[in-house]
Amino acid sequence: MTAYLECRALRFRYEEMMMRFDLEIERGSCVAVIGPSGAGKSTLLALIGGFEHADDGCVLVEGRDITAVPAAQRPVTTLFQDNNLFAHLTASQNVGLGLHPGLRLSDAQRRDVGQALEQVGLEEFGNRRPAQLSGGERQRVAIARCLVRRRPILLLDEPFGALGPAMRLEMLDLVDALRRQHGLTVLMVTHDPADAARIADRTAFVAEGEVVLSDATTSVLQSDLPVIRDYLGR
Ligand SMILES: Nc1ncnc2c1ncn2[C@@H]1O[C@H](COP(=O)(O)OP(=O)(O)OP(=O)(O)O)[C@@H](O)[C@H]1O
Numbered sequence: 394m395t396a397y398l399e400c401r402a403l404r405f406r407y408e409e410m411m412m413r414f415d416l417e418i419e420r421g422s423c424v425a426v427i428g429p430s431g432a433g434k435s436t437l438l439a440l441i442g443g444f445e446h447a448d449d450g451c452v453l454v455e456g457r458d459i460t461a462v463p464a465a466q467r468p469v470t471t472l473f474q475d476n477n478l479f480a481h482l483t484a485s486q487n488v489g490l491g492l493h494p495g496l497r498l499s500d501a502q503r504r505d506v507g508q509a510l511e512q513v514g515l516e517e518f519g520n521r522r523p524a525q526l527s528g529g530e531r532q533r534v535a536i537a538r539c540l541v542r543r544r545p546i547l548l549l550d551e552p553f554g555a556l557g558p559a560m561r562l563e564m565l566d567l568v569d570a571l572r573r574q575h576g577l578t579v580l581m582v583t584h585d586p587a588d589a590a591r592i593a594d595r596t597a598f599v600a601e602g603e604v605v606l607s608d609a610t611t612s613v614l615q616s617d618l619p620v621i622r623d624y625l626g627r
Pocket residue numbers: 407410428429430431432433434435436437
């Protein structure tokens with residue numbers, strides 16, 4: 394496997410907790426990140442996204458060291474569980490923020506916003522404010538905002554935890570379809586192994602600040618490692 398995204402001896406200390414991540418991800422794959430609460434899953438994503446800064450080690454994309462690159466300039470965009478939409482702005486404006494913080498958009502950029510809303514099935518909803526949208530629709534707006542940024546790596550941190558089962562499956566399938574369509578490399582933190590089984594070809598299991606196993610999702614979910622068996626309740 395040629396690593397497209399690599400975390401190499403990436404160290405981060407938070408109070409008493411020492412984390413050290415090694416991970417290699419293939420271009421265009423979807424990797425689920427699972428593991429116990431407090432294991433460091435969100436921290437791993439934050440280090441890749443540039444929201445936390447490593448004490449040592451590096452993040453490489455296509456062999457280029459991006460460890461010192463500011464978050465906004467990384468080839469990465471992140472979708473959080475709390476979609477961070479602005480209540481006073483419409484869906485289109487919230488998506489437009491992915492392109493320009495002051496919403497000064499060119500005609501081409503406005504078309505991009507329209508296209509992104511179309512891709513998430515919200516072409517008719519551009520003028521609605523978040524309060525006029527369901528939880529799933531709000532997450533779709535947040536996905537559209539990620540899409541307009543045209544970053545090749547999409548990080549999802551428990552994106553659909555607050556949604557009901559049917560909506561959750563729909564959103565997972567949407568992420569999968571967008572990944573294929575745009576050739577995105579996706580890293581998704583989830584608490585539900587079924588999410589991993591549904592759309593992730595590979596899974597990284599994180600425990601106590603380390604990736605203890607990164608392999609095909611079926612192999613990880615069937616692993617006999619005690620920490621994984623305990624987590625899965627097997
Ligand atoms: N900025 C921060 N503020 C507070 N705690 C932090 C911060 N960064 C890291 N930590 C600590 O680091 C550890 C790992 O946290 P992290 O959120 O990455 O775990 P997680 O695996 O995503 O957990 P969960 O599944 O509960 O979301 C925890 O002990 C957490 O308290």
